[in-house]
Amino acid sequence: MATHAEASPAQQTPLGEYIFRRILDQGIQHIFGVPGDFNLNLLDHIDSVEGLSWVGTRNELNGAYAADGYARTKGLPGVVITTYGVGELSAINGIGGAMSEGVPIIHIVGTTSRSAQKNCLMLHHTLGENRDHNIFRKISEPISAATAFLPDDATFTTEVDRVIETCFQVRLPVYLYVPLDTADILVDAARLSQPLNLWPDSSKETTMEIVDSIVKRLESAQRPCFLVDLFTQRFGITKEVQELIKPLNIPGYVTPLGKSILDENDENFGGLYMGAVTTKKDVKEAIESADLVVHVGRCPSDTNCGGFTHKLAEKGTLVGLHPKYVFIGDKRCDEVSLVPVILELAEQVRAQKPTIQSPGWWRRNSAPAQSLGPFQGPLQQRNFWSHFQPYLRENDCIVAEVGTSQFGTLDLTLPKGSQYYTQIFYSSIGFTVGAALGTLVAQREEGTGGRCLLFVGDGSLQMAVQEISTMIHNNFKPTIFVINNAGYTVKRVIHAPTRAYNDIDPWNYQLML
Amino acid sequence: MATHAEASPAQQTPLGEYIFRRILDQGIQHIFGVPGDFNLNLLDHIDSVEGLSWVGTRNELNGAYAADGYARTKGLPGVVITTYGVGELSAINGIGGAMSEGVPIIHIVGTTSRSAQKNCLMLHHTLGENRDHNIFRKISEPISAATAFLPDDATFTTEVDRVIETCFQVRLPVYLYVPLDTADILVDAARLSQPLNLWPDSSKETTMEIVDSIVKRLESAQRPCFLVDLFTQRFGITKEVQELIKPLNIPGYVTPLGKSILDENDENFGGLYMGAVTTKKDVKEAIESADLVVHVGRCPSDTNCGGFTHKLAEKGTLVGLHPKYVFIGDKRCDEVSLVPVILELAEQVRAQKPTIQSPGWWRRNSAPAQSLGPFQGPLQQRNFWSHFQPYLRENDCIVAEVGTSQFGTLDLTLPKGSQYYTQIFYSSIGFTVGAALGTLVAQREEGTGGRCLLFVGDGSLQMAVQEISTMIHNNFKPTIFVINNAGYTVKRVIHAPTRAYNDIDPWNYQLML
Known part of the structure; x- marks a missing residue:
């Protein structure tokens, strides 16, 4: 038979x-x-x-x-x-x-x-x-x-x-x-x-142990905070992390690769942390004074961490949650991962546990973003970006190329529901031109009405320029800001400001379309 | 000490x-x-x-x-x-x-x-x-x-x-x-x-044995010929091969990857051989009737050999000379390679050895290339290329993209001193746009005054279009023929003539410049 x-x-x-x-x-x-x-x-x-x-x-x-x-x-x-x-x-x-x-x-x-x-x-x-x-x-x-x-x-x-x-x-x-x-x-x-098994197996028991340990630390810490990073978004637990931080009433910071995971207009939003190169002094001082930092979805690469200058929980405990491991201080565990830990932690927060000793221990000094009026004077890196702030709208997706575009856009305050990404770790120039096409397609599928704002330098744009044709073919309307500085400017700053190998020919970008 | x-x-x-x-x-x-x-x-x-x-x-x-x-x-x-x-x-x-x-x-x-x-x-x-x-x-x-x-x-x-x-x-x-x-x-x-050692070691004795064997076969064959292929050019023995064939007064054929290695206006030039898809019937009949074919610099890939349809020396001996091996009929030797064999054979020909039994056994039927007068009627694949013939000049380098451009240009008769290449084996579309830049640079170094004629389809051009900017930046003047057929035409012919995935948007190529 x-x-x-x-x-x-x-x-x-x-x-x-x-x-x-x-x-x-x-x-x-x-x-x-x-x-x-x-x-x-x-x-x-x-x-x-x-x-x-x-x-x-x-x-x-x-x-x-x-x-x-x-x-x-x-x-x-x-x-x-x-x-x-x-x-x-x-x-x-x-x-x-x-x-x-x-x-x-x-x-x-x-x-x-x-x-x-x-x-x-x-x-x-x-x-x-x-x-x-x-x-x-x-x-x-x-x-x-x-x-x-x-x-x-x-x-x-x-x-x-x-x-x-x-x-x-x-x-x-x-x-x-x-x-x-x-x-x-x-x-x-x-x-x-038959449905696919989209989540890896995870030890429930070890997860509970780890979450208990984190909860205990959250309860005993005087200055606890979250630092939200890359893998939070990738593993689709953005909402859980947002909903976890708010009721605890402690600050949530982001790394460059974590930018836009937290609502930047929320009063618990702490700001962008990049170690020694953090732009806002109060942000740097606050997070570096924390005695418990839960680094969610951590990606400890040089460029994401200000060239390895993170100074986190030096007088306390650093908790790292990664897709392949979790650590609490010196204790590392490879059997559990980011996702089940966050889901369980979110569950416990919903059940009104843990109790934070000093909620609201930190308040943001930085003034909220505001319009600076009409633009005046020559267009320069240091004055352009703040004037750009009021242009942003809810549900926009900002795509920032490696280099000049990145340095400027990281300091923008993002409106509610907006997304932001930049390939600051892998740093392949030209990436955003193709990636923006993918964003446009995803935005159309989602139907939120948000725009795709692409910030790209001339060198990067020329790497992948043909994809603008595909955007037009598919009737997309991206807003493209070409930071036209006639060369590989970042490479000029790093090394050799006058060498010809960093030159790029000017194109007539408007005529091209 | x-x-x-x-x-x-x-x-x-x-x-x-x-x-x-x-x-x-x-x-x-x-x-x-x-x-x-x-x-x-x-x-x-x-x-x-x-x-x-x-x-x-x-x-x-x-x-x-x-x-x-x-x-x-x-x-x-x-x-x-x-x-x-x-x-x-x-x-x-x-x-x-x-x-x-x-x-x-x-x-x-x-x-x-x-x-x-x-x-x-x-x-x-x-x-x-x-x-x-x-x-x-x-x-x-x-x-x-x-x-x-x-x-x-x-x-x-x-x-x-x-x-x-x-x-x-x-x-x-x-x-x-x-x-x-x-x-x-x-x-x-x-x-x-200290000079570099640019040539690999090779056994002199084995080389002599192999050359003796080839010479004997050249002397005894009734219908001997050469088929000249890719590696002849790569290893810089083009001149030696040209000078070898001429005094023997036997035909020299080329494969697509060997095109332009032999002077196509020479009376010993046999034509282009691609097995079953050889365009000229007399070329195919002649080479397939040969009883000795010395295949110099052979690259036996599908597209270079008419989809594996070579019918060579079926009633005689096929000799294969490759950078890594040599074979004479069924006997293969991995200790010698193309280069020393050709150099020694050229030496023996200069010394008036071997004696060919029936020199001039073959004469070309095909009429030499000639102008066809002004172009009339609609532009189509089947009538365009022959009208293009008179446009060619000595020392030009013709760079033909995979696909439509290749099929047309392979049948052109190349003037003296001109070069031709097409990536018919690897077949990466877009290749020629970057490659033409390299050709322009090499041509300027050599100072022969030849032009670079690039034949490329719209799909391929769009793959690598930004390099035209580099050509302009370096003040090069290539002649670019865009075979604008609004799609991946070769893929249409192979499969699915009407599917949208083979569509390509029309660009205004002239305005773009």
Whole structure:
């Protein structure tokens, strides 16, 4: 007697369609990428999935950037599709940025057929005499949290599910290689009704122990605070963290990579902390005087931490919550992670526990943001940004390129519901031009009516300029501020202000459009 | 007693300058790339080396493409400089193309300092929690024939020399990682007077045996011929091969990747052979009737061989000469390579050996190229290219993008001294836009007065369009033919003529300039 019934024909669907249904079912409505001869038959299946749409980008690097920007804005994985070899390698730096800054991306690569792989055919896009068609998978291994190569019909659907699940569980890029001959093969569609396991297992007992320990410290501390960072947003616990801090009535600070996770108009918002290079003196003094700092979703990179100059809880306890570990002072635990700890802590706060010794121990000195009237005098880095403040609106998404744009926008006070991101850790220039496209797509899906405000230097814009064409093609209306300083200004400041290698030609940016 | 005298201070030079002097000494006069904070102090040393100049590109992928185009045109390695992580990964697909099509490129990457590497600092451009600064080297391993990471002062110069030598010896990309703290360290400049070993060792005895065997076959064959391919040009033996075929008075054919190696106006030029998809019937019939085919510099990829449809010497002997092996019929030898065999064969031909049984066994039927008068009727793929023929001039370099441009230009008859290349094997679209910049630079260095004619489709142009700005900045005057077919036409032909994912927005290309 057979233990498993064969799926009836009615329950079968082509593999390509299975993949795209799984993607749509998670809430992802758009896919980015570039067609190529090894992914065309896969792309056809997008049309079969109502509610899912294709956004073609002008090159693959920009496609990966767009998927990244989509993920940051939407809070769900971005998806990019490229073709074997030439396409996937062109995208690799965009995926590297996602690996670096914890952005979930599903990178789907249409590859050579399984028979061509087996016979090591010297097909176009392969690497010369090296006829191992898996060679590109080896190249992408360090920037991928999980990879499926679909060698075997019997495991198609479990492999697809595995990489999508991993992408959600760890919020990092994953690779799904789809051989040319597989996209049209029928698979069991009944499996689509089984929900994916999007959260990693976590020890309830250890989580409770850790949360108890944090609660005790919150209750005994004289000057407790939160420092909110990158992974809070990536793991979709922004709301929980916001709702956790407010009733405790203690300040919540942000890092550059955490900016916009907290409502900057809330009276508990402490400000932006960047160690020694923190712009506001009172912010720096307050957080550095805290005797308990709970660093939520920490990303301790040089540029996110003012060049490793954080001085946190030097006379108290630093708590670090990270997707892969948690530490309380010197005690580190690798069995629990950020998410269950925050969820449980939020639960306890809702139950009116813990009791803070000195709520409101800190009040902000900085005056709230206000309009400075019409702009006068020459446009300079030091006076431009404050005048820009009143231009911001609720639900805007501000996308700030590495460098000059970043330094200016980090000090803006963001209106309610607005988003902000900048790739301050990976720092790949040109990133924001592609990423803004992803943000525009996500904003349209969400329908909040917020604008996308892109701040980008001329050097960075020229890296990825063709994607403005895609924005126009899709009838988007981003507001692009080109910080046109005729060169790689940050590099001029770091080194060699007059060398010609930092020069960039002026373009007529308005005419270009 | 010390066995090695210390170099006197007068004989010392900074490592950066040492690297650039070695490069210039090989005849390379321009370097491409993008500045980044980990390569700025290295770039400074370019200015110290008179005769060497920097060509900044708008992004790193285009920089790698430019180095590739320079190498193809100049016959010497191209050099591209990028910065750690973000820069090198952006360039990787360009280096992949060079690995695939045997183009020598020296990719110099400015990396983090050795102390930062040792301490695994979480610096910007690193990959998140993975703090191994060598991770990017692992990523580039499959596309690099040799890599130096310069960990130790004592071996700086030997390591630099080693990778440059390998680049010449194997004509493939190599990687030179220059840590931030090393570019200014003084090294022994006396070593610069020692010439590099640019050719691999080869067994003289085995070479003679193989050449004797080929000569015997040339003498006994009734219908011998040569098929000239890719590596002939890469290894700088174009002239030797030309001079070898002429006195033998037998036909020389070319593959797509070998096009322009033989003078197409020479009466011994047989034509372009692409197996089953060879355009000219008489060419196909003649080469397929040969009983001895010496395939020089062979690259047996699908697209270079008409989808694996070569039918060569089916009633005779096929001789294959490759950089890594030689075969004569079924007998393969891995100890000798293309170059010594060709040099020795050229020597024997000069000494009036071998004697061909039936010289001139073949005569070309195809009429020579001629002007077709003014163009009339609608512009279509099938009538455009022949009318373009009279536009070509001596010493032009024709750069043809993958796809429509390639199919048309392969059938043009090239004037004397002209060059032609197309990336038909690796087939990365957008390649030619960056590569044409490299060609323009090489042409200016050579001073032949030839033009650069770039044939590119709209989809490909948009991939890499910003490099036109670099051409203008450097006062180059390329002639760019945009085959504007509003989409990825090749992909339309392969698959799905009406799908929207193959659409491309029309740009106003003239206004853009």
